[in-house]
Amino acid sequence: QEIYYYPQIGSTNNEAKKLAAGGCPEGTIVVAETQNTGRGRLARGWFSPYGKGIWMSVVLRPPFSPLEASKCTLMAAVAVNRVIRQVAGVYSGIKWPNDILFQGRKLVGILTEMSAEMDAINYVVIGMGINVNIEEREFPGEIAATATSLLAVSGREIDRRMFLAAILKELETAYHLVQTGGFTSILDDWRSQSITLGKNVDVIGPDHRYSGLAIDIDNEGALLVKTAQGVRKVLAGDVSIRP
Ligand code: BTN
Numbered sequence: 017q018e019i020y021y022y023p024q025i026g027s028t029n030n031e032a033k034k035l036a037a038g039g040c041p042e043g044t045i046v047v048a049e050t051q052n053t054g055r056g057r058l059a060r061g062w063f064s065p066y067g068k069g070i071w072m073s074v075v076l077r078p079p080f081s082p083l084e085a086s087k088c089t090l091m092a093a094v095a096v097n098r099v100i101r102q103v104a105g106v107y108s109g110i111k112w113p114n115d116i117l118f119q120g121r122k123l124v125g126i127l128t129e130m131s132a133e134m135d136a137i138n139y140v141v142i143g144m145g146i147n148v149n150i151e152e153r154e155f156p157g158e159i160a161a162t163a164t165s166l167l168a169v170s171g172r173e174i175d176r177r178m179f180l181a182a183i184l185k186e187l188e189t190a191y192h193l194v195q196t197g198g199f200t201s202i203l204d205d206w207r208s209q210s211i212t213l214g215k216n217v218d219v220i221g222p223d224h225r226y227s228g229l230a231i232d233i234d235n236e237g238a239l240l241v242k243t244a245q246g247v248r249k250v251l252a253g254d255v256s257i258r259p
Pocket residue numbers: 026027028029030051053054055056057058060062070071072073115124125126127143144145146
């Protein structure tokens with residue numbers, strides 16, 4: 017397995033996509049101490065201070081259809097959340113689709129990007145930003161109210177190398193399970209670790225906005241929201257949990 021380590025980089029996802037397009041093997045990892053142009057979902061940026069987090073991307077080449085790519089994201093969220101609970105001892109939860117939160121504030125963001133042709137996946141890059149040893153006061157004003165770190169919530173610094181190794185191990189196990197027909201057990205774990213299911217949510221898309229009760233997630237990773245008009249399937253967009 018190849019691990020590319022950079023003290024500094026634009027975005028580990030961009031680098032991983034470049035390597036993937038160039039034919040790197042599955043399981044290639046790109047990790048950096050800091051990112052100048054870390055990217056988040058929905059065209060947002062990602063705060064990536066030097067040496068304080070795990071900013072990394074993994075290249076996978078799953079043997080399934082592009083329609084099933086969200087399996088990778090769900091699997092990654094479950095794997096990371098398990099490690100946070102077990103190793104850091106922080107009782108975090110998963111917010112649909114793939115944020116990891118503690119008391120409403122974000123500890124981890126996951127950005128999955130895919131390249132596919134026809135009905136086959138060329139590669140999937142799973143990018144993870146894990147706020148490990150960031151001090152509360154270091155967060156910039158815009159995200160201070162919505163982001164947090166393992167240090168801030170547990171009061172303890174975490175050895176990032178050990179933590180990264182634990183995450184990679186958990187990811188590998190989960191990925192193996194997904195490939196051998198065990199996705200339903202990942203989905204069950206996702207359900208039990210979810211903080212979205214059973215809550216009233218607001219769904220905000222580019223051209224719509226509605227509220228309802230988040231009742232389940234389906235095999236494609238879509239969130240099922242029960243509204244007065246019936247059950248709606250949320251495939252993308254922003255979902256916020258009502259207080
Ligand atoms: C989000 O919650 O919006 C997703 C954030 C994903 C951030 C990670 S950090 C490593 C990888 N490289 C990037 O540019 N983004 C992801």
